[in-house]
Amino acid sequence: MTIRRNRPTELLQGTLDLLILKALAHGALHGLAIAHRIEQITNGAFEVKPGSLFPALHGMEEAGWLVASWGESRNGRKAKFYRLTKAGLRQLEKETSDWRRVSSAIAAALRTA
Amino acid sequence: MPSFVNRIRALCRNLFRRRAVEQELSAELAQAFEFLVETKIRDGKSTSQARRLAAIELGGVEQLKEEIREFKAGYNLEALFRDVRFGLRMMLKTPGFTIVTIATLGLSIGANTAIFSLVNGVLLRPLPFPDAQRIIYIEGKNTAAGISESNISFLDFTDWSQQTDLFASTAAYWTGSGQFGADGAEPERVPRAGVTTGFFSVLEVEPLLGRAFRPEEDHGYPQTVAIVSHGLWKRRFGSDPNIIGRQVQISGSSMTIVGVMPPGFEYPEQTQIWVPSAVNLTQEPRDNRVWSAISRLNGGIDLKQAQTRLSAINAQLEKQFHETNKGWDVFLSTLHERVVREVKPSLLALLGAVGFVLLIACVNVANLLLARSAARQKEIAIRAAMGASRTRVLRQMLTESVLLSVIGGVAGLVLSLWLTNVLMSMLPEGAPRLEQVRIDYRVLAFTLGVSALTGILFGIVPALQASKLDVTSALKEGGRSGEGHRRTSARSLLLISEVALSLILLVGAGLLIKSFLRLQEVRLGFNAHNILTAHINLQGPKYNPPQFVEFYRQLKERLEAEPGVQAVGGSVNLPLEVSGYAVGRGFIPEGRPRTVDESKDAMFSTITGDYFRALQIPLLSGRMFEARDNADGPKVAIINEITAKRYFGSPASAIGKRLSIWAAFRGHDENFMREIVGVVGDTKMGSLTGEGEMQIYVPHAQDSQWNFMGLLIRIAGDPAAFAATLRREVQALDKDQPVYNVRTMDDVVLNSLGTRRVSTQLFAVFGCAALLLAAVGIYGVMAYSVTQRTHEIGIRMALGAQKSDILRLVVRQGMTLALIGVIAGLAGAFALTRVIANLLFGVGASDPLTFIAISLLLIFVSLIACYLPARRAARLNPTVALAEN
Numbered sequence: 002m003t004i005r006r007n008r009p010t011e012l013l014q015g016t017l018d019l020l021i022l023k024a025l026a027h028g029a030l031h032g033l034a035i036a037h038r039i040e041q042i043t044n045g046a047f048e049v050k051p052g053s054l055f056p057a058l059h060g061m062e063e064a065g066w067l068v069a070s071w072g073e074s075r076n077g078r079k080a081k082f083y084r085l086t087k088a089g090l091r092q093l094e095k096e097t098s099d100w101r102r103v104s105s106a107i108a109a110a111l112r113t114a
Numbered sequence: 115m116p117s118f119v120n121r122i123r124a125l126c127r128n129l130f131r132r133r134a135v136e137q138e139l140s141a142e143l144a145q146a147f148e149f150l151v152e153t154k155i156r157d158g159k160s161t162s163q164a165r166r167l168a169a170i171e172l173g174g175v176e177q178l179k180e181e182i183r184e185f186k187a188g189y190n191l192e193a194l195f196r197d198v199r200f201g202l203r204m205m206l207k208t209p210g211f212t213i214v215t216i217a218t219l220g221l222s223i224g225a226n227t228a229i230f231s232l233v234n235g236v237l238l239r240p241l242p243f244p245d246a247q248r249i250i251y252i253e254g255k256n257t258a259a260g261i262s263e264s265n266i267s268f269l270d271f272t273d274w275s276q277q278t279d280l281f282a283s284t285a286a287y288w289t290g291s292g293q294f295g296a297d298g299a300e301p302e303r304v305p306r307a308g309v310t311t312g313f314f315s316v317l318e319v320e321p322l323l324g325r326a327f328r329p330e331e332d333h334g335y336p337q338t339v340a341i342v343s344h345g346l347w348k349r350r351f352g353s354d355p356n357i358i359g360r361q362v363q364i365s366g367s368s369m370t371i372v373g374v375m376p377p378g379f380e381y382p383e384q385t386q387i388w389v390p391s392a393v394n395l396t397q398e399p400r401d402n403r404v405w406s407a408i409s410r411l412n413g414g415i416d417l418k419q420a421q422t423r424l425s426a427i428n429a430q431l432e433k434q435f436h437e438t439n440k441g442w443d444v445f446l447s448t449l450h451e452r453v454v455r456e457v458k459p460s461l462l463a464l465l466g467a468v469g470f471v472l473l474i475a476c477v478n479v480a481n482l483l484l485a486r487s488a489a490r491q492k493e494i495a496i497r498a499a500m501g502a503s504r505t506r507v508l509r510q511m512l513t514e515s516v517l518l519s520v521i522g523g524v525a526g527l528v529l530s531l532w533l534t535n536v537l538m539s540m541l542p543e544g545a546p547r548l549e550q551v552r553i554d555y556r557v558l559a560f561t562l563g564v565s566a567l568t569g570i571l572f573g574i575v576p577a578l579q580a581s582k583l584d585v586t587s588a589l590k591e592g593g594r595s596g597e598g599h600r601r602t603s604a605r606s607l608l609l610i611s612e613v614a615l616s617l618i619l620l621v622g623a624g625l626l627i628k629s630f631l632r633l634q635e636v637r638l639g640f641n642a643h644n645i646l647t648a649h650i651n652l653q654g655p656k657y658n659p660p661q662f663v664e665f666y667r668q669l670k671e672r673l674e675a676e677p678g679v680q681a682v683g684g685s686v687n688l689p690l691e692v693s694g695y696a697v698g699r700g701f702i703p704e705g706r707p708r709t710v711d712e713s714k715d716a717m718f719s720t721i722t723g724d725y726f727r728a729l730q731i732p733l734l735s736g737r738m739f740e741a742r743d744n745a746d747g748p749k750v751a752i753i754n755e756i757t758a759k760r761y762f763g764s765p766a767s768a769i770g771k772r773l774s775i776w777a778a779f780r781g782h783d784e785n786f787m788r789e790i791v792g793v794v795g796d797t798k799m800g801s802l803t804g805e806g807e808m809q810i811y812v813p814h815a816q817d818s819q820w821n822f823m824g825l826l827i828r829i830a831g832d833p834a835a836f837a838a839t840l841r842r843e844v845q846a847l848d849k850d851q852p853v854y855n856v857r858t859m860d861d862v863v864l865n866s867l868g869t870r871r872v873s874t875q876l877f878a879v880f881g882c883a884a885l886l887l888a889a890v891g892i893y894g895v896m897a898y899s900v901t902q903r904t905h906e907i908g909i910r911m912a913l914g915a916q917k918s919d920i921l922r923l924v925v926r927q928g929m930t931l932a933l934i935g936v937i938a939g940l941a942g943a944f945a946l947t948r949v950i951a952n953l954l955f956g957v958g959a960s961d962p963l964t965f966i967a968i969s970l971l972l973i974f975v976s977l978i979a980c981y982l983p984a985r986r987a988a989r990l991n992p993t994v995a996l997a998e999n
Contacts, residue, residue: 032142033149051146051172056185063187065120076152081142088120 017057019100020047022066022085022093029084031074032058058083066092125187132192139182143175177501184503193506197513204514211486212518215479218887219522219568222468222475224529225880227561229468231534233461234560235551241450242378242550244318245410248282250417251452252407252424258441259715266444268393269400271407273427274444280420284409285312292387293653293852294350295363303651303854304346304386306364308337310393316410317381323347324358324373332390339390340364341373346386364389366653378549382406401438408449421446437710453546460873463622463950467880470619472568474884477612478891480572483515484605485898487580494580507581515573516566523565527553530561540872542865575604602899606931609895613935614942616888617972621943623881624964625954630874632956633867639797640689640729644680645859646833647688648840650851651822659818660745663722665847666814666823670723672843673827678836681828683725684814687717688824689799690866700776701810703761704787713776716757716808717799720817726794728826729859734758735765736792743791744815751775751788754809758793765793775810788812802866803955826859833858873953885975892979896928900987907987908995917988924987928980929973936969943968 024030024038035058036049061067066089074080085093128135147168154164172178183189205212240246252274254264268286275284292306314326321341331339340362342351351357360371364387380386411420424444432439447455487494494507502510531553538548650669652662670682700713725731726738734755743750751773755765762768772787799807814820829836837856844853864871900907907920915923944960951959 031145031149033146052178052181055143055146055178056182059182060185063121063124074149078145078148079141080145080149081138 017049017053018061019093019096020049021054021057021061022089022096025067025083025085025089026093029070029072029082031080031082034074035083061089065089121187125191128186128188129192135186139179143172143178147172147175174501180501180503180506193509194513197510198517200510201514201517205518208486211482215482215518216522216525218475218479219519219565220525220529222472222883223519223523223526223561223565223568224533225468225526225883226472226564227526227530227557228533228537229461229464229876230560231530231551231553231557232537233465234554234556235549236454236545236547237458237461238556239547239550239554241453243381246450247448248411248413249316249449250409250411250420250446251449252409253445253447253452254403254442255445256441256443265403266405266407267400267403267438268395268398268405270428270431270439270442270444271405272395273431274407274424275409277420277423277427280412280415280423281409282412283312283315284407285310285316286393286405286407287313287382287391288405289382289385291651291854292389293363293365293651294346294387295850301363301653301850301852303649303852305380305384306387306389307382307385308389308391310391313388313408316408318410319376319379321373322376323355324371326373327388327390332392334394335392336367337389337392338367338369339372340369341375341388342371343375343380343386344377345380347374365651366655399438400435417446417448440710457545457869459950459952460869463953464873464876466949467619467622467877470615471880471883471887472564473571474612474615474619474887474891476568476572477608477615478887478894479515479518480575481605481608481612481891481894481898483573483576484579484608485894487511487576488902490580504581508577511577511580512570512573515577516569519565519569519572520562522568523561526565527558527561537872537876540875542868542872545869575608579604605895605899609892609928609931610935610938612888612891613932613972613976614939616884617936617939617968618943618946619884620881620968620972621939621965622947622950623877624968625947625950625957625959625961626874626877628957628961628964629953629955630870633802633870636798636802638689638802638863639795640731642859642863644829644831644833645728646825646827646829646836646840646856647691647859647862648825648827648837648853648856649822650825650844650853652848652851653821654850657821662821663745663815663818666722669825669844669847672846673840676836676839676843678830679827680830681724681728682826683721683723683728684823684825685719685721685725685811686820686823687719687799688826688862689729689797690802690863691824699810701773702776704772704774708774708776714761714808716753716810718775719809719811720814720820721811722814722823725811725826728828729797730828731797732795734793734795736769736790738792739811739813743813745818747816749784749786749788749816750791750813752792752794752811753790754794754796754807756796756806757808757810758790760808762790768793773810775812802863824855870953885971888972889975889979892928892932892976893982896924896980897983897986899927900924900983903987904990904995907990908992911990911992912996920988920990921981921984924984925977925980928984929976932973932976932980935976936972939972940965940969 020039020043021035024035024042030038032055033051036051036054039047039049058067058069062069062083066086067083068086069081069083071079072082150168150171151161151164154167155161159167241249243249252266252271254266254270255262256264266286271284271286275281287307287309289305289307291303293301294304295301309327311327311329311332314320320326322344324341327339327341331337342357347353347357351360357371357374361368362371363369369389375388411417421444424446428439428442428444432442497507497510498504534551538551541548650666652665657665666684670684673679673682698715699718700715702708702712702714706712719725721739724738726733735758736752739750739752753768758765758768762771768790769792771790773790774787775784794811796807797809798804799809814823825840827833827836827840834857840856841853844851907923910920910923943965947959957964
């Protein structure tokens with residue numbers, strides 16, 4: 002084993018942020034539930050590993066897009082729940098429109114011969 | 115900026131409530147783990163299976179935590195604190211290593227800071243005048259006559275000054291000393307300058323009190339107004355605010371003080387009194403090249419434009435005034451360049467040399483760190499296993515090395531305070547701008563920068579090595595001293611560069627030392643030992659030319675009566691006196707037409723007493739001056755050997771020939787012939803490195819215009835001890851005449867070497883330091899390598915290798931590297947010694963003897979440094995060696 006040096010790239014990082022924001026758009030979730038939700042809403046295309054998920058969550062919390070609070074999960078266990086803030090909602094809107102612009106531009110580019 | 119505020123809040127939380135943050139992190143991950151386990155159980159796995167799968171999915175908890183922390187605000191800051199704390203703990207754990215490293219770094223950074231302080235003060239700090247880079251200095255040169263820098267003629271200067279579109283203001287000035295007396299206190303000689311009215315406006319410095327000179331005050335000799343320096347005002351007038359308007363006696367004239375300059379203003383040199391230039395334009399000869407000149411360029415004009423214009427004007431002047439201007443051109447430099455011209459090459463060479471010492475020290479410390487990082491393999495492997503990324507390990511190692519170098523840097527800064535003072539006291543008198551040497555922001559920035567850079571430089575190789583480590587095998591080896599191949603080659607490279615760097619520095623030092631030895635061998639042409647020299651400059655209404663002669667004759671008689679005095683003489687020009695007058699005059703042998711083209715330049719000395727006997731200059735032919743060579747007797751002269759050979763064939767055939775003195779400037783030449791009555795040996799006059807100077811001597815009694823004399827007193831015993839007697843005897847003749855510049859002739863000779871002596875000494879010190887560091891470094895590498903190879907050596911011995919085989923094995927390994935280093939160093943030295951070519955004397959920049967000798971020296975030192983560890987290896991007991999691992 003050698004020391005790991007890879008880290009999610011900027012692009013992937015941004016995509017992950019967008020997916021997390023989207024996953025939280027309908028209510029608070031705890032960490033792994035967010036990963037689960039992303040898997041669901043992307044039809045299993047994205048499988049978010051804890052090693053990417055948790056650093057992203059903490060970063061977004063510190064940026065003020067998310068707030069965390071301890072609550073009870075469905076099975077009555079204490080868990081740390083993440084919820085969107087107003088800034089988080091704005092960020093979601095912004096990133097969504099950014100993504101649409103980029104993806105339609107790339108789609109247009111791919112359509113040309 | 116809500117995001118920014120959030121970040122700050124998070125930063126504070128992470129830094130100051132770390133425990134809570136960490137607890138929350140642990141709880142969150144624990145919950146995540148449980149969640150995963152439950153999911154797996156729901157999928158139908160057994161409890162133990164579920165736990166195992168959950169652990170795999172989550173990854174190492176500690177690694178995950180570290181990855182999260184890296185995303186959190188303040189991570190870098192916090193990591194830095196942690197690294198520094200850990201670094202300090204490591205330093206305390208290995209005090210020997212720490213002390214050696216900090217001492218090595220402290221000494222070399224200290225030496226670098228001290229030299230840089232000098233460079234900063236002398237070369238980097240701007241002159242203390244507004245817009246100083248626009249002030250230029252004007253000099254003359256005459257390539258045909260071999261004069262590369264000269265003062266200028268006032269009349270030429272006047273023609274150049276007309277170019278008002280080039281110059282905002284111009285000024286000419288002379289320097290000398292003045293006899294200053296006030297309020298009946300004992301008179302003293304102080305540096306004095308005579309300046310034209312524009313002087314203070316060129317420099318843009320206003321008097322602190324009173325005013326600058328007015329144009330109508332510069333009306334010829336004697337001057338009636340004076341401006342004094344802040345220092346003189348404080349010392350002699352107790353900072354009296356009512357000084358303006360006071361009458362003082364300066365060199366026998368009564369003058370009114372009209373101004374006091376601000377503190378620190380002493381331009382030129384250490385001037386204490388400024389008086390009007392007293393130039394008399396109607397009588398000033400065009401070839402009286404004794405003036406200095408400065409001017410302030412107009413905005414938008416650069417040095418080159420000004421130079422082109424003045425050269426063009428000069429070409430006109432040369433045509434118009436052939437008699438006086440033949441071959442003369444003008445050249446400009448910034449005032450700053452001019453002031454530092456003599457010392458700049460030495461200073462830069464020293465800065466380079468001391469930089470090499472620091473580089474070598476870096477290599478040594480890198481070696482130590484490399485050995486230590488090998489010992490820390492296991493610790494680093496554990497860190498990596500706990501989730502430290504490669505950058506993280508690299509950063510921690512670099513933090514440790516920069517910590518070492520910064521502590522070394524602080525020690526060095528403290529040390530440099532003392533070193534700088536030592537350096538300043540070593541410098542010869544008259545070295546420019548030393549008052550500007552101090553610790554300022556530039557010096558601090560330099561030390562800080564050098565320290566940080568040093569830490570990175572010596573830390574980077576070991577840190578890269580450490581972070582490249584393979585965790586699994588390092589842990590498996592369990593700290594066994596397996597020496598990686600890469601680490602060995604890094605160490606070899608360090609050894610090679612260490613030898614190469616030392617060789618380059620030592621060759622530089624060797625060349626300078628050889629030059630210095632060559633200078634010592636220079637035949638002065640006189641015996642400087644046991645001579646006291648001093649100056650007297652007769653002032654006051656009671657003196658006129660006949661009295662000048664009489665005063666020095668009487669003084670000689672009185673001094674000769676003192677016990678131990680062997681000979682007393684004097685001259686207007688003392689040999690090798692840097693600050694003295696150098697009077698050049700031409701002569702024309704009898705029978706040649708009296709035109710400028712026939713005039714031969716010679717150093718001209720009007721002498722009194724037993725000048726030749728005092729200096730023990732040999733008489734080659736004819737006779738010395740005698741009492742009969744007085745004002746009424748036939749006019750006579752003595753010439754030196756080279757003049758005799760060049761123009762009269764030989765010393766013997768010169769006797770009885772006649773010549774006429776063609777003055778330094780027209781109007782002062784003698785319109786009569788002098789008969790050559792003697793020929794004496796050549797002496798060095800201007801400098802030790804000069805040669806073939808023609809010299810003419812005439813007796814004071816026949817050239818009595820000179821009121822000043824440099825005295826020479828040859829004494830049996832310590833000449834310095836005679837100073838008090840000399841003062842007493844002069845006072846007995848005239849209590850108003852100060853004796854100044856009292857020192858031994860040995861000092862005069864030494865001082866004429868300028869900064870050369872100091873730079874040679876320093877180069878030698880740096881060279882020795884480099885040699886010592888290299889020896890220690892090579893020894894360290896080889897000793898370490900032997901320790902690493904103990905097991906292997908044990909096997910070799912067990913297989914029948916003899917002690918001599920082992921000895922050869924180790925020595926060969928080290929010497930191969932050392933030899934590669936020597937070859938690399940020779941190439942480097944060959945390229946770099948050119949830089950100091952202008953500091954050398956009598957030895958080429960790639961002098962083969964020096965190169966060979968220094969190479970042999972380094973090879974010899976390397977051999978010893980390799981032999982000692984090799985001997986230890988050869989003495990190993992194979993049983994013990996094999997058992998070791």
